[in-house]
Amino acid sequence: MSDALNYLLKARPEAMKAYFTFLKKSDNHLDTRTRDLISVITKVAVQTEGGFRQYLTRALRNGASPNEVIDALMMAFPVLGLAKIVWATEILLEMDIPEFRPENLDATPEWHDIGSLEEVPREQAGYYEIDGRHLFTYRKGDDLKVYDSRCPHQVTDIPHLSLEGRTLTCPKHEWAFDIESGECTAKGNRPLRQFEHKIENGRVLAYW
Numbered sequence: 001m002s003d004a005l006n007y008l009l010k011a012r013p014e015a016m017k018a019y020f021t022f023l024k025k026s027d028n029h030l031d032t033r034t035r036d037l038i039s040v041i042t043k044v045a046v047q048t049e050g051g052f053r054q055y056l057t058r059a060l061r062n063g064a065s066p067n068e069v070i071d072a073l074m075m076a077f078p079v080l081g082l083a084k085i086v087w088a089t090e091i092l093l094e095m096d097i098p099e100f101r102p103e104n105l106d107a108t109p110e111w112h113d114i115g116s117l118e119e120v121p122r123e124q125a126g127y128y129e130i131d132g133r134h135l136f137t138y139r140k141g142d143d144l145k146v147y148d149s150r151c152p153h154q155v156t157d158i159p160h161l162s163l164e165g166r167t168l169t170c171p172k173h174e175w176a177f178d179i180e181s182g183e184c185t186a187k188g189n190r191p192l193r194q195f196e197h198k199i200e201n202g203r204v205l206a207y208w
């Protein structure tokens with residue numbers, strides 16, 4: 001929640017609680033994805049960048065596809081107009097989310113070769129660029145984790161330099177993650193996204 005809403009909640013608790021109750025009760029008949037897409041469109045309508053990034057991330061996390069997000073934007077053309085759709089598209093381009101790249105819009109998930117298991121560092125993070133996506137790995141004993149480098153808050157591509165010991169800190173709003181477990185340990189409340197993986201003929205393969 002923004003600092004402004006937190007302030008209003010303290011200054012006018014009754015009114016603001018009623019407002020939040022209204023929001024909670026007003027969408028009981030919509031499925032999560034539809035609700036998320038409508039929220040994305042409302043943020044474009046009022047052009048709040050932080051809100052747009054946040055609701056977009058939530059929509060993707062809850063299963064909306066990039067094509068659905070683009071359809072929602074295009075369908076809202078009569079109320080948004082081209083300028084706001086271009087505004088949102090520029091933010092999408094800046095975010096550079098791999099799934100939104102034109103060549104990936106209709107791609108189906110598949111296995112990607114990350115490299116030889118032998119070369120995956122032990123008890124420290126590995127960092128890879130594979131097929132246009134950055135990944136972190138963490139290997140301890142027989143346990144191997146493969147993480148998306150995208151922050152679960154607003155999809156920022158967390159750089160390798162943000163790693164200090166076992167702590168990975170997103171430069172945007174400083175959510176911190178334990179690279180061994182993927183759990184968020186400061187500021188935020190969601191873990192790093194993990195990719196399914198398997199070992200085949202000594203190679204590590206990840207699925208996205």
Ligand code: FES
Pocket residue numbers: 151152153154155156170171172173174175
């Ligand atoms: S994008 Fe906000 S903490 Fe990473």
